[in-house]
Amino acid sequence: MLTVHHLNNSRSQRVLWLLEELGVPYELVKYERDPKTMLAPPELQKIHPLGKSPVVTDGDDTIAESGAIVEYIADQYGDGKLLPSRGSQEYLKARYYMHYAEGSLMPLLLLRLIFGRVKSAKMPFFAKPVAKKIAGQVETTFIDPNLERHVRFIDGELAKSTWFAGEELTIADIQMIYPMEALAARYPNVPERIAAWVERAHARPAYQRAEARGGKNEIV
Numbered sequence: 274m275l276t277v278h279h280l281n282n283s284r285s286q287r288v289l290w291l292l293e294e295l296g297v298p299y300e301l302v303k304y305e306r307d308p309k310t311m312l313a314p315p316e317l318q319k320i321h322p323l324g325k326s327p328v329v330t331d332g333d334d335t336i337a338e339s340g341a342i343v344e345y346i347a348d349q350y351g352d353g354k355l356l357p358s359r360g361s362q363e364y365l366k367a368r369y370y371m372h373y374a375e376g377s378l379m380p381l382l383l384l385r386l387i388f389g390r391v392k393s394a395k396m397p398f399f400a401k402p403v404a405k406k407i408a409g410q411v412e413t414t415f416i417d418p419n420l421e422r423h424v425r426f427i428d429g430e431l432a433k434s435t436w437f438a439g440e441e442l443t444i445a446d447i448q449m450i451y452p453m454e455a456l457a458a459r460y461p462n463v464p465e466r467i468a469a470w471v472e473r474a475h476a477r478p479a480y481q482r483a484e485a486r487g488g489k490n491e492i493v
Contacts, residue, residue: 275331291347301487355442374452382455392409432466454471
């Protein structure tokens with residue numbers, strides 16, 4: 274049986290959602306972030322040297338990185354579910370979003386979060402104006418215009434279909450849930466199509482079962 278080593282408020286939630294969508298039985302081992310540092314506990318390093326989540330074990334195999342985990346579970350246990358037909362346009366789009374979520378979108382969201390915290394961080398009074406100015410310049414010259422471009426792109430893509438790779442839910446949507454939740458929660462005046470997509474995902478019974486088992490993912 275698969276074992277999911279699950280960290281609260283992490284990308285691990287998408288793994289639980291996938292397993293619930295597929296109806297695959299799994300064991301859940303929970304870990305809690307340090308409330309001060311928000312880092313994963315050292316116990317996770319016993320499962321994988323990097324001490325990150327998500328990570329799953331399946332017999333003698335240990336699989337880390339959420340994208341690799343999603344593809345592994347879909348290939349090994351999905352029986353073709355949530356995977357468009359190979360060679361179709363939907364298949365190409367699904368594979369694209371499997372990499373886009375963490376390769377292009379999440380780095381910008383993470384930079385926005387980090388530089389936002391720099392502006393409000395405690396520091397010597399003489400350093401604060403400099404730090405705020407640098408952080409503000411990075412935001413206005415790089416982060417914000419690039420993130421705006423991505424938001425327009427996503428909004429345009431969702432105008433074409435209900436889900437990211439067509440009219441049916443696929444692993445692309447499972448992989449995209451984490452950055453999409455962040456956009457819906459943090460991005461000012463988020464487009465309606467993005468907010469509606471997140472609502473559709475949250476309304477799925479499998480998502481709700483995953484949340485009941487793993488806990489609500491609090492977007493900070």
